[in-house]
Amino acid sequence: MRCVTHDDPYLWLEDVESEAALAWVAERNAETAAELTDDDGFVSLKERLRDALDASDRIPYTTRRGAFLYNYWRDAGQVRGVWRRTTLERYRKDEPEWEVLLDVDALAEAEGVPWVWAGARVRRPEDDLALVCLSRDGGDAVEIREFDLAARSFVDGGFRVPEAKTRIGWIDADTVFVGTDLGPGSLTDAGYPRTVRRWRRGTPLEEAAMVFEAEPSDVSAWGTRDTTPGFERDFVGRARDFYRSEMYLLSPDGGLVKIDVPEDARAYAHRQYLIVTLKSAWLGQPAGSLLAFDFDAFLAGDRTPDVLFTPDERTALAGHCWTRHHLLLEAMRDVSTRIEVLTPTTGGGTWAREPLTDVPPLSAVTVVDTDPDVSDEYFLDVSGFLQPSTLYRGRIGAETEILKQAPERFDTAGLAVKQFFATSRDGTHVPYFAIGPDRALSGPGPALLYGYGGFEVSLTPSYGSVRGRAWLERGGTYVIANIRGGGEYGPDWHRAALRADRPRAFEDFAAVAEDLVARGITTPAMLGAAGGSNGGLLMGAMLTRHPELFGAIVAQVPLLDMLRFHRLLAGASWIAEYGNPDDEADRSHLRALSPYHRLAADRVYPPVLLMTSTRDDRVHPGHARKTAARLRELGHRVLLHENTGGGHAGASDNEQAAHNNALMHTFLWRHLARSEEPAHIL
Numbered sequence: 223m224r225c226v227t228h229d230d231p232y233l234w235l236e237d238v239e240s241e242a243a244l245a246w247v248a249e250r251n252a253e254t255a256a257e258l259t260d261d262d263g264f265v266s267l268k269e270r271l272r273d274a275l276d277a278s279d280r281i282p283y284t285t286r287r288g289a290f291l292y293n294y295w296r297d298a299g300q301v302r303g304v305w306r307r308t309t310l311e312r313y314r315k316d317e318p319e320w321e322v323l324l325d326v327d328a329l330a331e332a333e334g335v336p337w338v339w340a341g342a343r344v345r346r347p348e349d350d351l352a353l354v355c356l357s358r359d360g361g362d363a364v365e366i367r368e369f370d371l372a373a374r375s376f377v378d379g380g381f382r383v384p385e386a387k388t389r390i391g392w393i394d395a396d397t398v399f400v401g402t403d404l405g406p407g408s409l410t411d412a413g414y415p416r417t418v419r420r421w422r423r424g425t426p427l428e429e430a431a432m433v434f435e436a437e438p439s440d441v442s443a444w445g446t447r448d449t450t451p452g453f454e455r456d457f458v459g460r461a462r463d464f465y466r467s468e469m470y471l472l473s474p475d476g477g478l479v480k481i482d483v484p485e486d487a488r489a490y491a492h493r494q495y496l497i498v499t500l501k502s503a504w505l506g507q508p509a510g511s512l513l514a515f516d517f518d519a520f521l522a523g524d525r526t527p528d529v530l531f532t533p534d535e536r537t538a539l540a541g542h543c544w545t546r547h548h549l550l551l552e553a554m555r556d557v558s559t560r561i562e563v564l565t566p567t568t569g570g571g572t573w574a575r576e577p578l579t580d581v582p583p584l585s586a587v588t589v590v591d592t593d594p595d596v597s598d599e600y601f602l603d604v605s606g607f608l609q610p611s612t613l614y615r616g617r618i619g620a621e622t623e624i625l626k627q628a629p630e631r632f633d634t635a636g637l638a639v640k641q642f643f644a645t646s647r648d649g650t651h652v653p654y655f656a657i658g659p660d661r662a663l664s665g666p667g668p669a670l671l672y673g674y675g676g677f678e679v680s681l682t683p684s685y686g687s688v689r690g691r692a693w694l695e696r697g698g699t700y701v702i703a704n705i706r707g708g709g710e711y712g713p714d715w716h717r718a719a720l721r722a723d724r725p726r727a728f729e730d731f732a733a734v735a736e737d738l739v740a741r742g743i744t745t746p747a748m749l750g751a752a753g754g755s756n757g758g759l760l761m762g763a764m765l766t767r768h769p770e771l772f773g774a775i776v777a778q779v780p781l782l783d784m785l786r787f788h789r790l791l792a793g794a795s796w797i798a799e800y801g802n803p804d805d806e807a808d809r810s811h812l813r814a815l816s817p818y819h820r821l822a823a824d825r826v827y828p829p830v831l832l833m834t835s836t837r838d839d840r841v842h843p844g845h846a847r848k849t850a851a852r853l854r855e856l857g858h859r860v861l862l863h864e865n866t867g868g869g870h871a872g873a874s875d876n877e878q879a880a881h882n883n884a885l886m887h888t889f890l891w892r893h894l895a896r897s898e899e900p901a902h903i904l
Contacts, residue, residue, distance in 0.1 A: 232851045236790065236844035238836060243847070247836070250850060250862040254831075257861060258888045267692060268884035272298075274631045274687040275876040281613050281626040284313065284601070286593045288349035293320070294339055301875045302326040303339050305354075310615075314625060323374050324354065336867060338874045340364045344371070345392040346449045347595055353381060353390055353398070360869030361839040362792070363387050383427065387839075389415050391446050393456070396423040399445035404428060407438075412795035414442035418458050433472065436460035441795045445472070450595055453493050457481075463798035464677070465501065471521070479521065492544055492594075496520050498527070499539065501713045508532065510712035512539055512551070514566075514573075528573060530564055538712035540680065544594040548618045550578065552589065556641070557653055557682060557710050559587045561602075563618055578602075579622070584639050584655065585609060586683040601625070605685045607657045607700075608634045632690030636660060639683075644737035647729040650706070650718075654734045655683065656743060658699030668894040669699040669744035671735055675707035675727035676756035677799060678716035688879075692887035696895075699743055705730035707756075721801045722811040728763040735764075735771040747773045750890045754778035755841055755870065756799075761830075762817025762849070769827045774893035776886050778833045779872055782845040784816035785809070790842035818849050823856040831861045831889045833872060833882060840870040861889065 235243050258264060276298040284291035291313050296303035304327075306320040330337040340355035350371055355364040366388055368380030383390065386403035393399060401415025402408070404427070410416045416438060419430035436443035441461040448455045456472040466485040470478040483489045486501040496515040503509055505525055510533035516524065531539050531551055540552040540559060549564040561578040581587045585606035590613065592600045598618040605611040610630055616622035638660030643651045658669070670693055674681060681702050693700050704710040707719035707727040719727040735751070738744050751772050753760045758780020765775050785803045787793040800815070801808030813819055830853065834846035843864060853860040863885055865878055873879040 230786075230848070232848040235847040235851060236786075236842065238843060244836075246851075247847065247862070247864045251864060254861040254863045254885065258885050258892075264884055264888050267888065268880050270691050271688055271883050272876060272880035274691055275880055277631070277687075279629055281603075281611055281628050282318075283590055283603075283613070284308075285591050286599070286601075287344050288347075290349075292344075294341075295320075296876055298876075300325070300327055301877065302330055302337060305339065305342065321374075323371065324369065326356075329356075336874070338869070342369065343391055345395065347451060348395070351377070351392070351395065353392070357869065357874075358385060359837045359867035360835070360871060360874035361837045362869060363839055366390055379424070381421070381423065387414050389418075389442065389444050392449070393420065393447045397421065399433075399447065399456075399458075400427070400430060401443055401445070402427070410436065410440050410442055410794075411438055412441050412792055414792075414795070416440070416443055418443050418445035420445075433476065434458035434460075434470070434478075437462075448491055450493060453491070455491065457491070464795055465798050481520075491517055494518070497542075509714055510539055512542065528566075528571060530573060533712045536711070538680075538710065538715070540682075541589075543589050543592050545592045545598040545600055545618055546594060546596060547598055549573075550589050550592070550600060551575075552587075554680065554682070554710060557655075557680070557704050558584055559682065561587055561589065565618075579604075579614075582606060582609065584641055584683055606683050607639045607655065607685065608637055610685050628685070631685075631687035632695050634690075634694075637694060642737065642741070644730070644733040646706075646726070646733040648726070650726075650730070652703065652705055652730045652733055653710070654701055654703045654737075656699055656701045656738070657694060658743070659697065666739075666742055666744045666748060667697060667699065668748045668750070668891065669701055669738055670750045670752060670890060670894075671701045671703060671731070671738065672752050672757075673703040673705055673727075673731050673734075673760050674753060674755075674757040675703075675705040675719060675731065675760055677707075678709035678713065679756075680704070680709040688883050692883055693891075696891065698891070698895075701734070701738060703731050703734040705734070720799065721808065724800065724811075724815055725763075727760065728767060731760060731764065732768045732771060735768070739771075746771050748894045750774045750776070750894050752776040752778070752886065752890070754780070754872070756781060758782065758841070758845075759784075759815075759817065763815070765827055765830055766817045766820035766825070769825060772828045774829045774831075774890050776831045776833065776890060777846070778882075778886075779835060779838055779841050779843075779870055780832065780845055780849075781841050782816070782849045783818040784812045785819065787842075787845070790844060791838075792840045793842070818845070818852060821849070821852050821856060821858075827853075827858050829859040829861075829889075829893050831863070831886065833863045833865075833886065835865045835868040835870070835872050837865075837867050837874075838870045838872075 282293045284293045290307040292307045304322050305324040306322045308318045308320050312318045326339050336359045338357040338360045340357040342352040342354045345351045352369040354367050354369045357364050363385050365385045366383035368377040388402040390400045400421045401418050416436050418434040421430035443460045445458040458472050459469040461467045469481040488499040496517045498513045500511045512531035513527035537555045540554045542551045551562045562575050563578050565574045588603045590601040590603050602614040610628040613626040614622045615625045640656050705727050758777040761777035762782045832846040832850050834843040850862040868874045
């Protein structure tokens, strides 16, 4: 078996925009287009997907800033989108009247740059100025421009930072914390800011005063101001790796007071509290707990916590946020969400708690927005795999109102949602959701298995108009695997598949595939697999470790060369997740993990579609390019589609998203659907 060695013949494909590499990509794109787009089925599917993505009756989710609700919106007439705002009273209407702040299409046309909206940082609590982030064609690197919300225009001579992976935030109307690319020494090995500077209006960025500096081997440095009235204070810190960090209170004289929590904990200050989320046991509390301390007492040495959440074997913390007087705590039990309202008692030390709302089984509830400095208002989204979103607004202790309700985007007649548990190789029970027909002729049918399994990311129920139209309506079953490496059962679930233990995530995914076949839902020939980014690594593992389980595989913006990932773009920031290829102690397991290095001529692989973006400045497109080249060299079936824009999302507008999804589902349906095969029963 001939494998790739240190002499990689395809290193030239890592030169993202070289003439030779782009010419090679153009040839692969043409092959893929000829294979998948040259029929009416592709065209009609793409049109239906674009229609769903551009639908005018989608819920326009908002963020409250003062008296206004802000929203970013894209549709067929506003391809790049508009940033806009309205009032609550107007928002309650079926067709709200919006005040447009920034038209990204007009800006892109005027400047001749394919701008993509990347968010804005509004100055709080005044809500008068914003730092607008603009991405060139969807990359993570952004250009920063100051924006006047009253004038609805960019500020002449205001704060402006050239394209970089910048961190920036308001201190006051004339000062910001900023970390950006200022030349040699200003970035970490991972390509993120290494310094934090205090930049005053009207002065050169290069002369901004240094307030904090991280090490080159760290992931990044950051600085932020807590603008809560009565609790104004500054913090700086460094991310030592993806999970370990240090945080400091920045005193007025520039001194640093370390917030002495475990380096793998997540901590922040809120009013009089220090809130700590544990990733490992501390002070007698298990990993996954949420703790509250009196901030001043903590700095004075008191380590007596209020325990706000304690996990168990089936329940994990999903998130939390504040209103003015309460904390909304989101927890998952077997990957279904519930929300509680926690209220500190006047004497301190104890917190009252009560459920916020009832949630249907196998559904998800998410707190969309709150206004913690001002009121106990909250916006809540409830949805499920077959249940379109409903947006509620409420106040703690008062009635809720339905603000918006999304219509159904696909036919759900005869479909059902079931949760099953597969048994992995080591005996671990792995949950998964299966969405598909519930009353049909007995027998297996096409199924698509999706997974991620990394970085403590949880895959929870959600309504998907694209998968509904592209897969479920056609009789397919869609499956989501909640494998180890994710966060569905807290930090221990994630830690179980870290570094050399990553194969446990692969074994979990394979176990779900085998369980689907054992239940008669599908067969290996009719089972497809899909995943992106770290999930693309998972797909590479399925291709090279378990090719017999699948009839087709799609890897989107994938991570595939595990011996060079740390040298490509943001890859150095993921060493804590996978290991360090330059460390001999890690290199052996990384070689064993690396799909690119496991490819062989004498294996039988299912057809594979690799999808990436030239503008992905997070996961290097070279991963997909080189793997496609290697598969071609070995004589295997492979298609590559590389979008010239889109960044790590793979698409920067709804047209590109519809095209990519139509490619993916056309590829999968062609290989997995067998004519006259009966549908299946969940």
